[in-house]
Amino acid sequence: MLKLNSDLRAEARVALSGKWVMAAIATLIYSAVVGGLSAIPVVGILICLLTLPIAYGYAVVILNVFRGGEVNIGSLFDGFSDYGRIIGTKLLQAIYTFLWTLLLVIPGIIKFYSYNMTDFILKDEPTLSNNAAIEKSMAMMDGNKMKLFLLDLSFIGWAILCIFTFGIGYFFLQPYVQSAHAAFYEDLKAQISEE
Numbered sequence: 001m002l003k004l005n006s007d008l009r010a011e012a013r014v015a016l017s018g019k020w021v022m023a024a025i026a027t028l029i030y031s032a033v034v035g036g037l038s039a040i041p042v043v044g045i046l047i048c049l050l051t052l053p054i055a056y057g058y059a060v061v062i063l064n065v066f067r068g069g070e071v072n073i074g075s076l077f078d079g080f081s082d083y084g085r086i087i088g089t090k091l092l093q094a095i096y097t098f099l100w101t102l103l104l105v106i107p108g109i110i111k112f113y114s115y116n117m118t119d120f121i122l123k124d125e126p127t128l129s130n131n132a133a134i135e136k137s138m139a140m141m142d143g144n145k146m147k148l149f150l151l152d153l154s155f156i157g158w159a160i161l162c163i164f165t166f167g168i169g170y171f172f173l174q175p176y177v178q179s180a181h182a183a184f185y186e187d188l189k190a191q192i193s194e195e
Contacts, residue, residue, distance in 0.1 A: 002144070003187050005151045005180075012179035015066040022071035023062070023175035030058045030076055031171070052090035053079025059119035059182075062175055066182035085129040086122060092130055093118055113145040114138045120185045140188050148184055152177065 003011075016023055034051045056079040065071055079086040093115045101108025117137040121128060128136060141148070155177050162169035 002147060002191060003183075005147070005154055008151060008180050008183040008187065009154065009176075011183040012066070012176055015068070015179050015183070016175060019065055019071050020172060020175070022073075023065060023179075024171040026058070026061050026071050026073055026076060027171045027174045029073060030054060031174075033076075049087060052094070053077070053083060053086050055079075056086050056090060056119050056122065059178065060123050062178040063120055063123060063182045063185075065175070066179050066186070082126070085126075088130050089118060089122060089133050093134055096134070109149075110145060113148055114141050116148060116181070117141060117185050117188070120182065140185075140192065144188065148181070151180055151184060155180075 033054055037047050037050055040047070054076055057076040060078050061072060061075045064075060079090075097108055097111050097115065100111040115134055115137050117140050118133050121133045121136050121140075125133070125136075155173065158169070158173050158176070162173055
């Protein structure tokens with residue numbers, strides 16, 4: 001049986017203990033790079049080719065923190081060291097989500113949650129890529145999408161508080177949410193290995 005969302009959030013807070021400031025700095029750098037690139041006019045697909053590996057790198061940074069490591073800002077750019085595999089998988093993930101969203105918003109949200117563990121799988125299984133990593137995420141999330149959605153929903157109060165800090169709180173909230181996702185992933189992996 002999967003852990004309660006309150007337990008996953010508690011694990012995330014423990015993992016970030018003493019590392020909140022560095023995690024917030026990593027989030028600031030991640031947001032600045034992605035935001036800065038998206039502000040460049042008329043580059044379209046080129047933005048994706050740069051921001052998707054950085055999104056993967058951010059997931060890697062927080063997964064390492066959750067596993068007891070320190071915040072390594074350099075890991076934000078890990079997606080570029082295995083660029084073909086990461087960009088291929090992340091592009092497919094984005095295309096699939098977009099196509100499902102064209103049907104209606106709800107199928108897109110469902111698929112977003114189906115593919116949510118892909119970055120962690122790419123990190124842990126360097127031989128998997130493209131559809132294989134996405135399909136593994138779908139298999140892991142089968143029957144667990146609503147639980148992850150509810151975990152995300154449990155942060156809504158914090159998100160509202162971030163508005164009152166003029167967005168500064170976001171740099172602390174985002175690592176908390178991502179760390180809770182890492183806790184969710186580790187819990188799922190443990191459950192699957194027991195079966």
